[in-house]
Amino acid sequence: MASGAGGEAQVESDVSPVPTIPAAATDASPVPVDGDIGMGGGPDVRIEGRPSFGTAVVRLPPGASFTAEAGAMVAMSRDTDVRLTFAGARGGFFRWISAAITAFFRRILAGESLFVNEFTAPENSPSEVVLAPVIVGDVTHIPLDDRTPVLIQAESYLASSPEVRVGVRWAGLAMYFGGESAFFLRARGPGDLLVNAYGAIEEVEVDGAYIVDTGHVVAFTQGLKYSLEGVGGLFQTVFSGEGLVIRFRGRGKIWMQTRDVPMFVDWLEPYLER
Numbered sequence: 067m068a069s070g071a072g073g074e075a076q077v078e079s080d081v082s083p084v085p086t087i088p089a090a091a092t093d094a095s096p097v098p099v100d101g102d103i104g105m106g107g108g109p110d111v112r113i114e115g116r117p118s119f120g121t122a123v124v125r126l127p128p129g130a131s132f133t134a135e136a137g138a139m140v141a142m143s144r145d146t147d148v149r150l151t152f153a154g155a156r157g158g159f160f161r162w163i164s165a166a167i168t169a170f171f172r173r174i175l176a177g178e179s180l181f182v183n184e185f186t187a188p189e190n191s192p193s194e195v196v197l198a199p200v201i202v203g204d205v206t207h208i209p210l211d212d213r214t215p216v217l218i219q220a221e222s223y224l225a226s227s228p229e230v231r232v233g234v235r236w237a238g239l240a241m242y243f244g245g246e247s248a249f250f251l252r253a254r255g256p257g258d259l260l261v262n263a264y265g266a267i268e269e270v271e272v273d274g275a276y277i278v279d280t281g282h283v284v285a286f287t288q289g290l291k292y293s294l295e296g297v298g299g300l301f302q303t304v305f306s307g308e309g310l311v312i313r314f315r316g317r318g319k320i321w322m323q324t325r326d327v328p329m330f331v332d333w334l335e336p337y338l339e340r
Contacts, residue, residue: 109132127187130186216254217253232252264327
């Protein structure tokens with residue numbers, strides 16, 4: 067995770083509210099809560115299985131493409147073409163070089179895959195790709211424009227339109243020494259972005275200040291300033307079980323996950339030792 071809204075060191079290769087799930091919906095009966103959505107003229111994205119087993123069904127018009135993390139594909143139409151590439155590599159030779167450099171930094175600094183898979187429909191017919199993350203939890207669709215980038219925890223990136231540029235942004239030493247990642251991924255549109263989480267994803271509109279536990283931040287709009295803080299005084303920070311939090315300031319959106327992987331691992335560990 068990351069620190070103050072201070073300086074930014076980044077290399078680039080260049081948001082949809084969580085709807086109310088009908089009371090009758092269960093994981094055994096997936097509900098397409100996002101419906102057929104997507105940037106005009108591009109792929110249609112439908113999210114099913116929310117919130118426990120989120121799955122994205124991406125319908126590609128003829129000749130259209132969609133990019134996803136390695137290993138995210140669950141199923142696809144038989145005529146869909148799959149190509150290994152760098153995220154955001156479309157747009158000519160220099161764009162490809164920029165994407166390759168960014169992929170290298172994403173791998174080294176944020177622990178992301180070096181390559182992504184690009185799925186393309188045949189020129190004469192549409193196709194469908196089903197995508198899902200490794201971990202159980204939610205998936206949500208964030209429509210991006212070219213004005214407001216979104217910062218994402220590296221492990222929460224799932225897929226995006228090939229036009230979306232995904233870079234690396236320095237989060238700050240405070241975040242690193244606070245036990246979080248020192249880098250965020252930075253996604254800038256226009257295009258479609260899919261992120262995943264452990265647990266359900268909740269979207270919050272911020273106008274002022276808002277505090278989120280460090281283990282529950284999935285993504286947020288870049289306009290928000292943020293800083294790492296303790297909960298109350300030193301004694302309360304150490305012994306309350308809450309530890310460190312991120313204080314956001316300004317106007318924008320935050321996407322949070324309702325569960326925390328490290329906390330779950332800590333809870334599970336005593337049972338594994340038996």
